[in-house]
Amino acid sequence: MTYRIGVSGWSYASWRGDFYPEGLVQRRELEHVASRLTAVEVNGTFYSLQRPSTFERWAEQTPPDFSFALKGSRYVTHLLKLVGVETALANFFASGVLLLGERLGPIVWQLPATSPYDPDVLGHFLALLPRTTQEAARLAARHDDRLGPDRAVTETTVDRPIRHALEVRHPSFTHADYAAQLRDLDVAGVWTDAPKPWPVLDLPSSSIAYARLHGHTRLYASRYSDRSLDAWAERCRGWHEDGRDVHVYFDNDSEGHAPHDAERLLERLRPT
Structure with missing residues (x-):
C-alpha cells in the first residue's frame, strides 16, 4: 500500500517563480513535480487524445515509482x-496510455453535474472498462481511423x-445502490472536496482510495489550512490501514496553492 499524493495538472503560469524555481525551463516542470511529489493527475487526457510520443516523454521524465492518474475522455x-x-474507449486506450508501463496509475472518470444516477447505463459502462493492461491492449486494437498506424499503441x-475511479456530481448518487454497484465492480468512488454542492462520498469500494481536493472554501483557489491537512492525513492513514492504496490530488491550482498543499500533506504522511 502506498500514498500517491500529487496535483491535477502541472503546466500553470502562476507556479513559475514560486513552486517552479526561476529559470526552470518549461519542459522540465514535470521532472520537478516528480522530484517533490509521488503522483500527478493528467488533465490533458480528459480534453483530447494524446500522442504516443507524449506518454513516452512523460515516462522518461519521471522515476519508475512515480504514478500517473489519467482523466478519462470527456x-x-x-x-x-x-x-x-466502445470505439471511444478503444481510441483512448490506443492513444499511448500503455506506454506509461509501471507508471500507469488509476483512470478517473468524471461525470458532469447534470448526469443523474442511472444504474443500467453506469453498470454497462463500468463493465466495459479493462481491468488489466492486456485487456486494455485488446480493447485498443479495436480503435477506429482517428488513430492511424503511427498513432495507435495496441500491445x-x-x-x-x-x-478505475469515478467522480460524480449529481445528488442522486447518494443512493445505496450506487455504493453496492461500485463494490461489485471494484471501482473507487472519488471523495470530492469542493465548496459546490456536489455529493461527498466515502465509499470503500475498491483496493484504492481516491480523493480530488478542489479547494475547500473557494473552488480551484483556496489554500488548505494546517488543521484541514491534519484531518486529511488522518483520513489517508485510515484508508491505508484498511489496505488501500491512497490517491489524493490537489486541484486548487489557480493561485498556486496545489503543489504546496500536496507537499504539506505528503510530509504529514512520511514515516517519522
Missing part, C-alpha cells in the same frame, strides 16, 4: 454520456492491473 463522459462508447509486454 467525449465518453460528457458528450456520449457513457452510451455507445503491452506486461500484464498489470488497471484501477
Whole structure:
C-alpha cells in the first residue's frame, strides 16, 4: 500500500517563480513535480487524445515509482454520456496510455453535474472498462481511423492491473445502490472536496482510495489550512490501514496553492 499524493495538472503560469524555481525551463516542470511529489493527475487526457510520443516523454521524465492518474475522455463522459462508447474507449486506450508501463496509475472518470444516477447505463459502462493492461491492449486494437498506424499503441509486454475511479456530481448518487454497484465492480468512488454542492462520498469500494481536493472554501483557489491537512492525513492513514492504496490530488491550482498543499500533506504522511 502506498500514498500517491500529487496535483491535477502541472503546466500553470502562476507556479513559475514560486513552486517552479526561476529559470526552470518549461519542459522540465514535470521532472520537478516528480522530484517533490509521488503522483500527478493528467488533465490533458480528459480534453483530447494524446500522442504516443507524449506518454513516452512523460515516462522518461519521471522515476519508475512515480504514478500517473489519467482523466478519462470527456467525449465518453460528457458528450456520449457513457452510451455507445466502445470505439471511444478503444481510441483512448490506443492513444499511448500503455506506454506509461509501471507508471500507469488509476483512470478517473468524471461525470458532469447534470448526469443523474442511472444504474443500467453506469453498470454497462463500468463493465466495459479493462481491468488489466492486456485487456486494455485488446480493447485498443479495436480503435477506429482517428488513430492511424503511427498513432495507435495496441500491445503491452506486461500484464498489470488497471484501477478505475469515478467522480460524480449529481445528488442522486447518494443512493445505496450506487455504493453496492461500485463494490461489485471494484471501482473507487472519488471523495470530492469542493465548496459546490456536489455529493461527498466515502465509499470503500475498491483496493484504492481516491480523493480530488478542489479547494475547500473557494473552488480551484483556496489554500488548505494546517488543521484541514491534519484531518486529511488522518483520513489517508485510515484508508491505508484498511489496505488501500491512497490517491489524493490537489486541484486548487489557480493561485498556486496545489503543489504546496500536496507537499504539506505528503510530509504529514512520511514515516517519522
